[in-house]
Amino acid sequence: MLNAIIIDDEPMAIEVIKSLAVDVPFITITQSFTRSLQALEFLRQNKTDLIFLDIKMPGLSGIDFLKSLLDPPMIIFTTAYNEHAVQSFELDAVDYLLKPFSFTRFLKACNKAAAFYRMRLSSMTSSTDLLPSIFLKSGYEQIKVELSALAYIECIGNYLHFNFDTQKVISRMTMTEAEDMLPKGFFLRIHRSYIVSISRISKIDKRSVWLMGKELPIGQSYMSEVEKLLS
Structure with a gap:
């Protein structure tokens, strides 16, 4: 099970992701935030495997928020703008969802996150x-x-x-x-x-x-x- 949070300045976008995640059995949405800075304290105190992260937000953008994290969880960007796709993958994002996205596309992104999580877990247990x-x-x-x-x-x-x-x-x-x-x-x-x-x-x-x-x-x-x- 992956513990995930949502960071998006649009409440409607948050509700869309929550409604899609309900049908993904290995994703649990533990919290949501409309401003990226609000999530910092939560991330310090709670195990979080995945963030659904909007890019264009007031204050600190999603890109800058990710850059500020020393040991970030997996990131799936959710945005209405496609010009940041290359930069997001340079920052090792798992996926880049362009709004509006279908459940099929959302599930594909979640499956990729689960695959990377299993790969990391396997590498940790192999005791490098x-x-x-x-x-x-x-x-x-x-x-x-x-x-x-x-x-x-x-x-x-x-x-x-x-x-x-x-x-x-x-x-x-x-x-x-x-x-x-x-x-x-x-x-x-x-x-x-x-x-x-x-x-x-x-x-x-x-x-x-x-x-x-x-x-x-x-x-x-x-x-x-x-x-x-x-x-």
Whole structure:
């Protein structure tokens, strides 16, 4: 069950979302607010998994409100304006609902949120803190790295770029060699040139994976493995 709140300056829009959510068995609307700042205290004191967030609001806009949160819940934007769609996905929003939206479209957004929630829960229970440290050969050096800090690997020419939280290590090896070296169940190859940490994924659509604010493509031959992750 996902605990959700609604932030929208139009009471009628709030009622529409509430009426749609009644028919989604895994969504519970716990509170609603007509101003974004009103929700801050509630979020500090109550576990919230999802926010249905309007963009154009008096005072603090939905975009600025999201930027102000240090550890935001999942966000589904609900707005009558389409010009903010790109920016919303750059902020890792789960979905962007353009008013007026149908129940089918609303349910699709909720299903995406549920899939991401399951994925995050799975990555948490897999205990990435228990991932081992390894040595990577870079030039003439052997560099000790923590796999729990590895976000993704990118293949460029004959070299792999290992992108960690605070450093990048470049090593001459193949993607197959990297796959064999990584613990199973923690990393996923999404493209002939990319391997990603499952726990770092913030969003997935039909063509791309997002992590660390970066969009990475999904290769056609790897699509089925990505779909398995969501299911």
